[in-house]
Amino acid sequence: MKYQDAIIHDLTQLVAIPSVRGEAVEGMPFGKAPAEALNRVLQMAADMGFTTKNVGNYAGHAEYGEGNEVAAVVAHMDVVPAGEGWDTDPFTLTRKGNLYYGRGTADDKGAAVVALYCLKALKDENIQSKRRLRVIFGAGEETASNDLEMYLKSEQMPVMAFTPDSEYGICNREKGIMRLAVSSREHSSAVVREFSAGTVVNAVPAKAKAVVMCTDEVLARLQSAASRMEGDFSFEKTEDGTEITSIGKASHAMQPQEGFNAATHLMKLLGEIFSEEELGGLISFVNRNIGTELHGESLGVYVSDEESGPLTLNLGLAGIYDSSASVGIDIRYPVTAKGKDIFASIAEKALQYGLETTLSQENKPLFLPESSPFITLLQDAYAAVTGKPAELYATGGGTYARAFEGRAVAFGPFFPDEPDRRLHNTNENIDIDRFMVHAQVCLEAMYRMLTQ
Template sequence: MLFAEHILPYKEQMHQTLKTMVAIPSVVDSPLPGKPFGEESARALQTILRIADDLGLETKNVGNYAGHAVYGEGNEYADVLCHVDVVPAGDGWETEPFDTVEKDGLLYGRGTADDKGAAVVALYCLKALKDAGVKTKRRIRVIFGAGEEVASNDIETYYQSEPMPVFAFTPDSDYGICNREKGILRIDLSGGKESTAVRLFTAGDVVNAVPANASAVVVCSEDQANALLELTADEDTLRCTRTPDGLCIDAVGVASHAMQPQEGVNAAEKLIMLLSKVLDKDQMGSVLLFLADKVKTEYDGASAGIQQSDEPSGPLTLNLGLVRIGEGTPSAGLDIRYPVTASGDDILEHLEMISAPYGLTCERTCENRPLYLPEDSDLIRLLKGAYAAVMGEEPTVYATGGGTYARELNGRGVAFGPFFPDEPDRRLHNTNESIDLARFMQHAQICLQAMYDMATK
């Protein structure tokens, strides 16, 4: 029997554990003493470590930044890196986002796909190795991060006190093997002249998702109000109503992960471009005017002058994830995924240059440098073998605009699974997030085979 098949008897246990984990709304929140990512993130980490304890595995919690469960013997480590925090639920769910609901072979719930499902699978792979009494050359360790969705320092902090692995993968992407991850540059634009007409503008919960909703309150002339009403009269995704506070305008888009903004419809950009058709520059204010001029409804950075591409990883993408007007200093948040051969410093310098005439401050809030691991490395050969053993064919290698824990591994790890290229939209960071249970059990077998091989070869 292929060792991968040892995971199959744990299907129902994994389902029940995933249900427990999804029920915890582990969205990163303001830090608390001893809980750097807030109460619920810490609760999710503590819960999965307690479950690992109950399974008879050795565990450790590193300050509620991250923790691990481990099996085996040896002086070296091989790691599987997952995370138990999630993005906010957002609106428009057909089920309760923090309940697991099974329908038509799919399991719905926030975190089922990203990344609690994969975390539970990796945990039970450790249990399968332990129950089979596998003799290891190195210890196999599953690490659970608690702040991945906010590009935090959870795994960086973990490895400051824990040994680095010789091999590692993170099941937080797609199959085949992601050996190239674009750079991630997050920018905050703020300040400048305040709008004289837009009293309030809000869009987005996190910068790394395409906002599905945006709303504004506008005080303008009667002629301008009539123009806005006329422009939205036949638009299903734009609604404009008169209120005592001014015109209330709501825009509806389609959410998507910031690594693929072209798969969504940005409600913030739609609303900004509507306002720019009617309001003058002073009425728009610096932030909205810059976005109307330099971002528009594009996702490639063309109007901003940062459009670029390379052969290994493809084109730059740009996502307008956050807009806040009327709640303190006007601001907007951009999430830029740039090619592996490009420079985040050059992109930042250019954005600083073009935003300066608008009176804006352009600040780099976070940057993850690109990852590029050669295809002929020992790790990639090992993972190809594990995949082929289960699926009967070798996986491809590919590039992504997504950001995973693999960047923290200094060339020792890549993203590997859990989803297959022929699967439809999994709604990562979107409403109705779900996994295909049958395909996910295929992933579980690949994951176990890879963990077995990393521990024993």
Template structure:
């Protein structure tokens, strides 16, 4: 089994992962030489430096992405991973940007699971194949992205300059093989702030995570403050109230989750809006908050907007109120939708836009990433299934998911494959205390090398 050769590089993998975690590479749109910020640029520089130190060819493509490569030929097999991360958030038990190795065999740090760990493993898989002197049938690249978490515009630029893949996978999901990814639709709702109650409201930092915290400043009487305090006692999440000269400040503490599974979290923004509406009424809350109450509330399936649809390959639509920003003058919110692979994003957008405009608000479609769907019988799925069985001795399951990965950037030639296992510890991606089980990750590393070896040498 070729895959077990990666174990010879394990100490280097752990060391290099710690180095990469130390780069706080939260992607932010930027102008100038570094399109996604200085820290994402630093992460790409680190990947190129590591690759070249191991004797691999490497290239930085305008600080949008980079790749490391072995082999020659017209064909191009790829493994795509991303080095950008979501913000750390509050409540970590350790420093999120200093990887902690625990006595029970875990690594904790922002990005260890999503997706720096898999990126570093793939880099060392290239190194292992090179060191073994394997003769390949095509080029084999590991592509390092820097804006996966904020819309994947890194890949549009990268592939405008570089060769498209003939086959590939992204280790940014879970085992077995994700042959089907839901579509991803993001939109804004904007309005003037006409609420006599709410003067400011903030929740969330990225659209693709359930906001765990929401804060607002309101104007209210002493009697209304007492009523609000009493109502907060029966709320499902913690609400902290502080009396001010003309009203109050409120802090809501929910539970973060990935936007692909918003039902696993508790949306602090939604709960806080519901509490305020219960006390002050929808009309006094104003048109913007009235829309949230009437058309979103605590749902995570789009049902109040009439878009709660589903299909057999990929399951139901998910709906996440990810960001809310309100000032005394203006209001805005951002929603992340993952829709079934066989359904139409345009219909979903038009349906929601109609409801938004009927409420007297402004609708802005931000993005509509088309779904990914590869038949289970495709040669790539067969190849990866074989690699998985070679290492684990078990058949590889084929599944679909709501998460959007780089697989949909492979022009119909790739899938998501690994690195997580169903029986593993929770990785807490997009949450505090992100972590991996190092023994399980060793198993992933062997599968990854076996798969890359087979893509490199397959006829």
């Protein structure tokens, strides 16, 4: 693609902005850095000659073409926290061979820049339009915010849209997403003084720490149990007892089997030595009802369907301190299941431990039928570039497609035979050669959306 150098140039600028959600300030609902990234990409679009609009720093767009209808490609400019363990500076685009490393390269700044340059390619060729085509840039996707909800309050609903925030073929089924907190108003453990894990609820925590009050004899028992258990634990004596560190492996909450949960394995270790009375209600609830399971079996919420597969459950956050104790849980449930039944079951079990369950977010499942003309359009675009069919698939991931009332799907940017690009993990990267093939598919799809 002749725009490759320019894409890398602009991606370098965007990766350098650590657009993790921060404290809201006036006119910047997700903080300064996401707003900066959004305004930077909109300025890039304006410099290309596009009409642009920023809707309250929630989201914005670049637009080309004429017509009463709108079609759209939707990407996001915010990122998850960098986390630990990078081999490069996460906010400096770094090339190693064909790979470009940096937070946001794969999720989702790389795809956002490619979509913008596809729009530029159509403009440069003066392609005549049947409808207007927008690239929409959101600023709060990673925290499941109301960015597109606020955008669509004032902007026209597209008749068709895709988000390059998943993989090929076409994701026409997205599991329901439920995020909840199980908490206690007071810290009830006699031995656990502190427990902390995770940075976001939608990622498997790669690190957890617990400060426990214990004698040398109990410490020796903990170390012995750790040597027999799955996990990577280290121990450091403190004035009050021992600090235990658990090291796991991060992964996206939609595929918890790809990670190793440092928090639940550390709680399991504590449960090997201390009684439930000593650990308190919250850790006891987790050990008995969640443990290291990934599908909610012991919690009584396991469900699966042919369309989208099994429910997945991730304990992504844990915080136990002097005056409070809570865990954050991310659940992805099948398209035929009912979120309210899942929540009710969890709340009932938590109540038995004196715990309160709060629903912080629920996104209903997405299901766009195979017979949709838009599905055919995308399948034809994919086949025209790759010579292969675009299979339909389901995901536990949550994308912007849900915001468009049955008019959108996830489509790209990664191909089925590509290795893990470490989304939400350390050393996030793109293979530039494969990404330029995605750019061709994206351009073909956008051309058809503009003209058909």
